[in-house]
Amino acid sequence: MFQTGIVMAHQNRDQEYLGKLQDYFSQYRNLPSYAVIGNLLGMASKSAVSALVKRLTLAGYIEMTPDKRLAPTKRFFERELADFPVPAGLPAAANDAMSESLTIDEYLIPRPSSTVLVKVKGDSMIEAGIHDGDIAIVEKRHAASLGDKVIAIVDGEYTLKTLAKDKQGFLLQPENADYAPIRPQEGLEIYGVMVGLIRKYR
Amino acid sequence: MFQTGIVMAHQNRDQEYLGKLQDYFSQYRNLPSYAVIGNLLGMASKSAVSALVKRLTLAGYIEMTPDKRLAPTKRFFERELADFPVPAGLPAAANDAMSESLTIDEYLIPRPSSTVLVKVKGDSMIEAGIHDGDIAIVEKRHAASLGDKVIAIVDGEYTLKTLAKDKQGFLLQPENADYAPIRPQEGLEIYGVMVGLIRKYR
DNA sequence: ACCCTAGGCGAACGAATGTTCCAAACGGGG
DNA sequence: CCCCGTTTGGAACATTCGTTCGCCTAGGGT
Numbered sequence: 001m002f003q004t005g006i007v008m009a010h011q012n013r014d015q016e017y018l019g020k021l022q023d024y025f026s027q028y029r030n031l032p033s034y035a036v037i038g039n040l041l042g043m044a045s046k047s048a049v050s051a052l053v054k055r056l057t058l059a060g061y062i063e064m065t066p067d068k069r070l071a072p073t074k075r076f077f078e079r080e081l082a083d084f085p086v087p088a089g090l091p092a093a094a095n096d097a098m099s100e101s102l103t104i105d106e107y108l109i110p111r112p113s114s115t116v117l118v119k120v121k122g123d124s125m126i127e128a129g130i131h132d133g134d135i136a137i138v139e140k141r142h143a144a145s146l147g148d149k150v151i152a153i154v155d156g157e158y159t160l161k162t163l164a165k166d167k168q169g170f171l172l173q174p175e176n177a178d179y180a181p182i183r184p185q186e187g188l189e190i191y192g193v194m195v196g197l198i199r200k201y202r
Numbered sequence: 203m204f205q206t207g208i209v210m211a212h213q214n215r216d217q218e219y220l221g222k223l224q225d226y227f228s229q230y231r232n233l234p235s236y237a238v239i240g241n242l243l244g245m246a247s248k249s250a251v252s253a254l255v256k257r258l259t260l261a262g263y264i265e266m267t268p269d270k271r272l273a274p275t276k277r278f279f280e281r282e283l284a285d286f287p288v289p290a291g292l293p294a295a296a297n298d299a300m301s302e303s304l305t306i307d308e309y310l311i312p313r314p315s316s317t318v319l320v321k322v323k324g325d326s327m328i329e330a331g332i333h334d335g336d337i338a339i340v341e342k343r344h345a346a347s348l349g350d351k352v353i354a355i356v357d358g359e360y361t362l363k364t365l366a367k368d369k370q371g372f373l374l375q376p377e378n379a380d381y382a383p384i385r386p387q388e389g390l391e392i393y394g395v396m397v398g399l400i401r402k403y404r
Numbered sequence: 405a406c407c408c409t410a411g412g413c414g415a416a417c418g419a420a421t422g423t424t425c426c427a428a429a430c431g432g433g434g
Numbered sequence: 435c436c437c438c439g440t441t442t443g444g445a446a447c448a449t450t451c452g453t454t455c456g457c458c459t460a461g462g463g464t
Contacts, residue, residue, distance in 0.1 A: 013441095030232050030273040034422060045443045050422070052441095068422090068450095071232040105279060105306045108402060112228050113221025117283045129331035129401075135283065149403065199331070199399040200310060201351065215411090236452060250412045252452065270420095270452090406464085413458075420451065429442075434435100 014055055017041050021056075022076065031062075031070045108196040114140045116192070118151065118160075125149070125160055128175035130197060136160060137196035142189075149194040154184055158191060216257055219243050223258075224278065233264075233272045279305050310398040316342045318394065320353065320362075327351070327362055330377035332399060338362060339398035344391075351396040356386055360393060 020041060025031060032040065034049040043049055053070070056062045061076045109115045120134045128149065130136070136151070144150045150163045152172055161172035161182065172182040222243055227233060234242065236251040245251055255272065258264045263278045280303040311317045322336045330351065332338070338353070346352045352365045354374055363374035363384065374384040 028267040028271075028273050029275075030267060030271055032267065032269055032271065033420080035420080036269045043442070045445095046422070047424080047444080048442045050424090053422095065230045065232060065234065067234055067238045069232055069234065071230050073231075103307050104310065104400060106228065108306065108400065109281075110228065112224040112279075112281065115281065117281055119283065119285050121285070126331070129328070129333045129336075131331045134331075195403050197399070197401040197403075198306060198310060201397050201399075235450080237450080245412070247413045247415090248452070249414080249454075252454090253411070255452095408463085409461095411459090413456105415455090417454085418451105419453100421449080422447105423449095424447080425445090427443085430440085432438100432440105434437085 014052065014059075017052060018056060018061055018076075021072075025072055025076070031072065104198075108137050108198070111139060115195075116140060118158075120160060124174040124176050124179045125162075126176050128162070130160070130175070131199065134197055134199045136194045137198065138192040139195045140192040144190050144193045151191040151194065152184075153189040153191055154182055160194065163190075216254065216261075219254055220258060220263055220278075223274075227274055227278070233274065276305070277303070281305070306400075310339050310400070313341060317397075318342060320360075322362060326376040326378050326381045327364075328378050330364070332362070332377070333401065336399055336401045338396045339400065340394040341397045342394040346392050346395045353393040353396065354386075355391040355393055356384055362396065365392075 021031065021037070024040060031037075034046045034053070037049045037052075038044065038046060041049075041052075043052075053062060057064070060073055063071055063073050065071050116138050118136045118138050120130055120132060120136055123132050126132075130149070136149075138151050144163050146163055146165055148163050149160060150172075151158055151160055152163075153159075154172070159172065159182070161174055164171050164173040164181070168183070170184065170188050172184070172188075174181065223233065223239070226242060233239075236248040236255070239251045239254075240246065240248055243251070243254075245254075255264060259266070262275055265273055265275050267273050282303055318340045320338045320340050322332055322334060322338055325334050328334075332351075338351075340353050346365050348365055348367055350365050351362060352374075353360055353362055354365075355361075356374070361374065361384070363376055366373050366375040366383070370385070372386065372390050374386070374390075376383065
């Protein structure tokens with residue numbers, strides 16, 4: 001449905017309603033039942049709420065999960081993304097990069113249960129822009145591709161290196177000319193793959 | 203109902219269950235009904251789910267909204283920061299000494315209202331481990347200290363450089379030998395200070 | 405070997421859910 | 435001023451919800 005400049009009949013109470021739902025969600029992290037929405041918005045009947053929900057669903061703010069429960073969509077959180085305003089003229093706002101995400105967590109971590117954060121020690125990866133004290137976001141899995149930065153288990157020690165391969169087989173390549181590649185004697189065990197990085201400046 | 207290969211002891215499957223709920227929420231942004239939780243986790247009866255929910259509520263991962271709907275708590279989104287990855291699925295036995303729990307947003311963004319995300323362009327800061335395409339977390343303020351990485355406005359252009367000073371005054375120092383320092387002719391206007399960095403691989 | 409206990413099963417139950425239908429109120433355009 | 439599309443109120447409805455209860459199983463402790 002297009003919202004051109006033309007004003008439609010008695011509409012945009014919906015915007016206000018949406019705002020209240022956003023507030024509610026931000027406080028409780030879920031959407032209430034139709035009845036509760038009703039007296040939250042000052043509606044006396046659930047059919048009014050039902051109609052509202054239909055409108056908001058059509059507008060893309062709300063959706064149904066496979067098991068028919070109300071859930072907010074990404075667009076539902078637009079207001080929060082607008083919390084990072086960008087002055088006119090700033091060439092590249094990261095909102096573009098993250099426009100599909102509500103939070104940094106979600107941007108970086110699609111599978112929470114198999115993701116761990118690991119603090120980086122040492123400077124063996126410094127030429128890849130991975131510094132001592134940075135935090136690596138690691139997705140736990142045993143399969144990796146060449147060129148991936150992986151957490152591997154070598155002699156019972158965990159180490160972060162780039163996965164590489166030559167004629168003799170797989171090897172773990174540091175990103176620092178001062179370090180030598182590691183060639184696992186036996187099988188190479190991969191703990192997880194680094195999918196992101198965060199760093200905090202003090 | 204079958205059990206996965208190894209019959210595990212009678213222990214904290216709860217951690218595994220929590221993980222699946224986290225994944226579910228991360229995908230749908232709400233928690234499903236007990237019945238759905240049931241077959242999501244391989245439980246045949248809702249009473250088992252009910253018990254699980256009680257346990258998770260007690261552990262502080264889940265709570266009830268005022269209108270008795272299931273909602274995740276903040277802790278639900280926290281993840282453990284380990285100095286080294288932990289081998290097996292060690293339950294979150296809260297050994298505070300070795301790890302802290304946090305959400306990435308809270309970790310990186312203490313002052314949301316004055317924080318902006320900016321995508322990094324170019325490689326002028328590459329020796330500081332800041333790469334093209336990284337996202338800088340910038341706190342908007344006009345004061346900065348020497349050595350801070352700042353977003354400065356030079357000739358109407360926004361640029362990320364290290365703030366430095368010599369006998370002639372302030373200057374903006376790239377972290378790349380191929381680039382020359384920038385010496386602002388007039389006043390140096392600082393848009394904000396870089397307080398963090400995030401990067402996503404692939 | 406025994407018991408003990410936590411966790412899961414299955415069924416029954418009242419309460420609450422969201423849908424649907426129709427009628428009434430609202431407000432702008434003609 | 436009236437008309438008409440839109441929105442809300444109200445009630446009936448089948449469905450689904452989460453709770454509760456007793457029973458059962460499997461491990462671990464002693």
